[in-house]
Amino acid sequence: MRLLLVEDEVEIQGFLQRSLEEAGYEVEVAPNARTAEQLAIGSQFDILIVDLGLPDRDGISLILQLRDLGMRAPVLILSARRSVDDRVRGLEQGGDDYLTKPFALAELLARLRNLLKRNSPSQGEATRLHVQDLELDLLRREASRGGQLLQLTQQEFVLLEYLCRNAGRVVTRSMILDKVWGMRIVPDTNVVDVHIYRLRGKVDGAGQHPLIKTMRGIGYVLKDR
């Protein structure tokens, strides 16, 4: 996967490039809009990360121009503004996504994966999910572990489904709040953690090896091996 990172802050550039490469992306970096334009014309990218506050130009006008030049790759917009500007909203509806700084790396990676998935032809919705000995029947809304049916509430099932779909990858609390409850909030209490503890109590019974792992300070991961 070829990724173009358009970001002028050297510090952010540095750690983003490293963690993106660790995640398996082939990263090209552009510190300003002019370089980004040249790079985008010169070669094909699968995905772009564009910071809105570029030194020489507004990020949105860069994206619009690249789209005019025929670029089809999805864009993840990074914004330091709190409120989402209408133009960003417009781009979001056009299939791109945005993330407000500061962000969790796990969330950045999750959004990149989502954008790439959205852009590739879907291979039909699965009706069953398997992670190790955990099995989810999406039609009957039932989950079982090692053949044993789990007594889950509707909400717990949705939460487990989200973890399963992201098995092996870290999901943050704000991602869980957004995807499972549909809320972009930052609670200063442990609301998400308690839901996870409850779920873990049902999924990881005594004697079974734990599937749901807490990544402290980052989020949670459902282990896939």
Add this chain to the structure above:
Amino acid sequence: MSSKTGKLPMHSAAWRISFLATIAFACGTLVIFVFLHQFVSSDIQRRTDAWLSGEVEVLGDVAARTPRDALYGRVVGEVAELAAREVPNKSTSKGSANDAVFFLETNAQRQSQLWVGAGDGQSNFEAIRRTKFRPDTPTDVQVSGFPVPFRVACLQLGDGSHVYLGLSERDELRVLRKLQLHFLFLWLLVVFLGFGIVFLVTKRMLSHVRKITEAASRIGHSDLSERVPATQRNDEVSQLAHTLNGMLDRIESSMHQLHTITDALAHDLRSPLTAIRGKLEMSVSHTENEEQTEPIVSAIEELDQLTDFLNKSLDVAEARADALRLTRTEIDLSRLVETMADLYEPSMAERGIRIRVSGESGVAVNGDEGLIHRMIANLLDNELKHLAPGSNVSITLQSRDDMAIVKVEDDGRGFEPEILEHLFLGRVKGRTSSGHGLGLAFVDAVVQAHGGMVEAINREVRGARIVVSLPLFPKEARHPVTAAVRAG
């Protein structure tokens, strides 16, 4: 706004102003006319009286000098007829001039001696007999058979006989009636014309004011870059428009400045925060040792709290300055509260707090989704942080008039009295509270930015109550059919 343009002219200020002005004008002119009428009628009276007195004198003189023979009647009669031709204010329209004037002489026994005038003069004589005359002053005499009274002058002759000269007030009244009619016609014309002119002029003037009001309210609701319409003329209204526009220029520039500052502040703080967070996260994922990651993990958590604090502070500051940018959509508040309670229920249960939601369903508000979500979350965070185990939280949702009302009640210790007053000011927190104390200030800021209200009190029994009211999502937009029916 559409209701404003569709209303009856009777309800407009222009109508009221022109109505009042016209009434004042009409009353004024009416008073002037009454004075004028009084003056004219008394002047006519005076002239009539002068003529009557003069003529009766002449006739008395003639009657006294003329010997009382067979010719007496003819001589005095001729003189009386001659006098009748010089009647003042006489109208030429009516047939014989004689029915307007009469001459009567009575002897000392007050019996009719000589009659000159229309008819046999019997009724005139009867009327005169009933009337008491004062010398030198003509008197009104109502004669049966005549609709209009006569003005009669009387003179006593040396032999005790009386001569009477009567003049019908018909012509005098006709003059006055004509005056009244002309006045009424002109008065009505001027009043209606005046009303029309005043109405049109004020309407025109006020329509500028209305345009200014509409533009100003549009500006208040959305776009600060818009300006109220100003006319070319240099009258009070256009001065108002210019003043408003000048004020808007200043507001817009200070608003712009505030946004620039908050954006710059946000940007300048966010970039380093992003870099620090990213690096910390990377080092956590590269360290296997639990003990080594512990301080890094807590640093990340503190960093997230710092970010949240930064966001809330900026939101509160912008909302206070009325500069919070809202992206409004329809939000189902009932569902939101329900979901939020589900989300918080496990954490509350873990702390031994019960939460209960009740109230109407389908209550929708027109608000900024992100801000409203965070506002409700803050209310519940607040309960979660301050309530002792065993407490109960109840959330009630109602719609009253055009407001949605969210009531959050608990049976905990309530607010400390000394902080209750400035609960929403920010940086205020109880002695035993954790956190940065911005939660309720944020709630207040968001609710006010949406045109709502927050109220916090201690309940009579025990515990605290926070009541948030937010404007409902306009029903017209949700049910266009009902709106159309109502308009029709």
